Amino acid sequence: MKTDHDIKLGVSLYSYQDNYYFKKHDLEGCIAAVAGSGAEGFEIFPESMIPEWPYISDRFIDWFNGIKIRYNLECVCVDHFSDTRMWKNRNLTDDELFERSVLYIKAAAKLGASAIRLLHEEHLGSVNFFNRDYHLVNAEIAERLLPVCAEYNVMMALECHAPTTIDDPCHEPYLEAAERLGLPFVGLQADFSSYEYCVSSADIGMYTRRGGTAELLNFFRDSQREAYFNGRPFVYDDIEPTIEKMKPNEVDRQFLAFHTRRRSSMPASYDVLRDYASKLVYIHGKFYDIDETGQVDNIDYPKVMQALVDGGYKGYICSEFEGNRRMNDAGWCDEIEYVRKHQELMRKCLGR
Amino acid sequence: MYDKHILTDEGCRSVWENGKKVGYAVNLTINYYRGLPLCCVDQISLEVDGQPVDPNTMYLQHQGREYHYPDIFTDDFPTDFYWLFGEKLRVVVRQDGGIDQGRHHVRLTLGTRRSYTPTMIDVCEKVLTFA
Known part of the structure; x- marks a missing residue:
C-alpha cells in the first residue's frame, strides 16, 4: 500500500529466504507476503529470487511490472555483491569487478529500483576481519561507477553495517568522490546492526x-x-x-x-543517527527476534526510530529479518509472522 | 544456516539404462542465502555407507545441463552458470550395478566460495532411502 509518508516501510525479501528455499512460496508468494504485512516496497536479492540472473529478460520485466501493480508495491533496492572470488584460478580484476557492478546497476534500472545496496570494501569495517587477500568494490571502483549510476539514475547505498557506524571515517572516500565529481549517486545506508545493545x-x-x-x-x-x-x-x-x-x-x-x-561495547549513538538522518539514502531495519511485548529483543527500536523522525529521514526502512538462519536448525522458522510483527512495531514507533 | 538441509531426501534412486543399473543419484541444495555460479563450488564429497565416492564418477545436473564433476574445477569453466538458490543440484554417481534399493547412510561435504567471506564448508549426514 503506497503512502505519502516521508518514512516508508518496506521488506527485504532476504527475510523470506526459507519460504523460498523450501518452496513454500515462490517470488510472487514472497511479494504477496510483503503486501500482506502492510509494507509499500521491497528489496530483492537477484541471485536468490531471479533465476535468470545475471541476464534479465524483457519477459521477466513485464511479469515483474505486472506484479508490482497487482500488489501495489515498489521495488526499492537491488542487492549488489562483489563476487571477487567467483573464478577458481584468480580474483576478478578491478575492471571485471566494475563490469559485474554495472550489471547490478542496469538490473536495478530495469526492475525500477532507485538504489543498489553496494557490497563495498568496508562492509565489515576497516579491520581485515577474514584475513582477505582480495578486495570488494572500493572507493576507486565506486568512483568509476558514479557516471553509470547517473546514466541509469540509480543510487549506490553504502551499507554501514556493524562493526561500522554511519559516522565511521571509512565511508568518507566514497562520499568525497561523489562530491568531487558532482555526481551525488552514492550515499550512506544505516543498518540497525550498529544499534544492537546485546546478543539476540x-x-x-x-x-x-x-x-x-x-x-x-x-x-x-x-x-x-x-x-x-x-x-x-x-x-x-x-x-x-x-x-x-x-x-x-x-x-x-x-x-x-x-x-x-x-x-x-555499546550501541552506536542515537544523537549521531539523528544528525545524519536527513543525509541517509536507505536503511536496513535489521532484527533477529521479537519478544513477547512486540519489541525487537536486542535493538531499541523506539529510540532508533525517534532519532530518524527527529532528524528528518526521508526514504525506506526495509525489514531485514536475520533470525531465520539462527533458528532454522530447530525447525520451521515463521518468517512471515516475524516480519508482520516487525512492520507493526515500526508503524507503532512512527505513531501510525 | 542450511547445513542440515543441503542433502535432500528427494529423488534418491538408482539410475537405469537399458534395463540395467548404471549409477545412482542424490539431490543437493546450496549452503548459502543466494545462488552462486557453479565455478564457486570448491568441494562436493560423498560417502555412502562409509565408503568415499570416487569424484571422477560424479556428474552434476542442473537446469538441463550436465557437467563431469572434475570439469567444474577447470580455469575456463563457464562463470555465469548458476546453481540456483533453493533448486536441486542432482549428483549422479556412475557405478555399474547402481545402489541396492533401501536405506543407506550418506555423508555430504559441501564447500562453496563466497564473494566476501572464506569458503564455507558444511557437512550433512542422513540415512536416505534409495528407490
Whole structure:
C-alpha cells in the first residue's frame, strides 16, 4: 500500500529466504507476503529470487511490472555483491569487478529500483576481519561507477553495517568522490546492526542447541542488557572472572570469542543517527527476534526510530529479518509472522 | 544456516539404462542465502555407507545441463552458470550395478566460495532411502 509518508516501510525479501528455499512460496508468494504485512516496497536479492540472473529478460520485466501493480508495491533496492572470488584460478580484476557492478546497476534500472545496496570494501569495517587477500568494490571502483549510476539514475547505498557506524571515517572516500565529481549517486545506508545493545535470544538459542551452556550464555546477555539499561558501556572485563568460574565449554568459547571482539561495547549513538538522518539514502531495519511485548529483543527500536523522525529521514526502512538462519536448525522458522510483527512495531514507533 | 538441509531426501534412486543399473543419484541444495555460479563450488564429497565416492564418477545436473564433476574445477569453466538458490543440484554417481534399493547412510561435504567471506564448508549426514 503506497503512502505519502516521508518514512516508508518496506521488506527485504532476504527475510523470506526459507519460504523460498523450501518452496513454500515462490517470488510472487514472497511479494504477496510483503503486501500482506502492510509494507509499500521491497528489496530483492537477484541471485536468490531471479533465476535468470545475471541476464534479465524483457519477459521477466513485464511479469515483474505486472506484479508490482497487482500488489501495489515498489521495488526499492537491488542487492549488489562483489563476487571477487567467483573464478577458481584468480580474483576478478578491478575492471571485471566494475563490469559485474554495472550489471547490478542496469538490473536495478530495469526492475525500477532507485538504489543498489553496494557490497563495498568496508562492509565489515576497516579491520581485515577474514584475513582477505582480495578486495570488494572500493572507493576507486565506486568512483568509476558514479557516471553509470547517473546514466541509469540509480543510487549506490553504502551499507554501514556493524562493526561500522554511519559516522565511521571509512565511508568518507566514497562520499568525497561523489562530491568531487558532482555526481551525488552514492550515499550512506544505516543498518540497525550498529544499534544492537546485546546478543539476540536467537543467538542464545542457536549456541545452546550446538552444545553451549544456557546459563552462561544468558548471564552474558543479561549483563549486556543491564549495562545498556543503566546507560553504561558493556565491559567484558567486569564479568570475565564470573564467566570463567562457570567453566565455558568449547561452544561457549566460540560464542565468547565472537561476541567479545570489542572488549567494551555499546550501541552506536542515537544523537549521531539523528544528525545524519536527513543525509541517509536507505536503511536496513535489521532484527533477529521479537519478544513477547512486540519489541525487537536486542535493538531499541523506539529510540532508533525517534532519532530518524527527529532528524528528518526521508526514504525506506526495509525489514531485514536475520533470525531465520539462527533458528532454522530447530525447525520451521515463521518468517512471515516475524516480519508482520516487525512492520507493526515500526508503524507503532512512527505513531501510525 | 542450511547445513542440515543441503542433502535432500528427494529423488534418491538408482539410475537405469537399458534395463540395467548404471549409477545412482542424490539431490543437493546450496549452503548459502543466494545462488552462486557453479565455478564457486570448491568441494562436493560423498560417502555412502562409509565408503568415499570416487569424484571422477560424479556428474552434476542442473537446469538441463550436465557437467563431469572434475570439469567444474577447470580455469575456463563457464562463470555465469548458476546453481540456483533453493533448486536441486542432482549428483549422479556412475557405478555399474547402481545402489541396492533401501536405506543407506550418506555423508555430504559441501564447500562453496563466497564473494566476501572464506569458503564455507558444511557437512550433512542422513540415512536416505534409495528407490
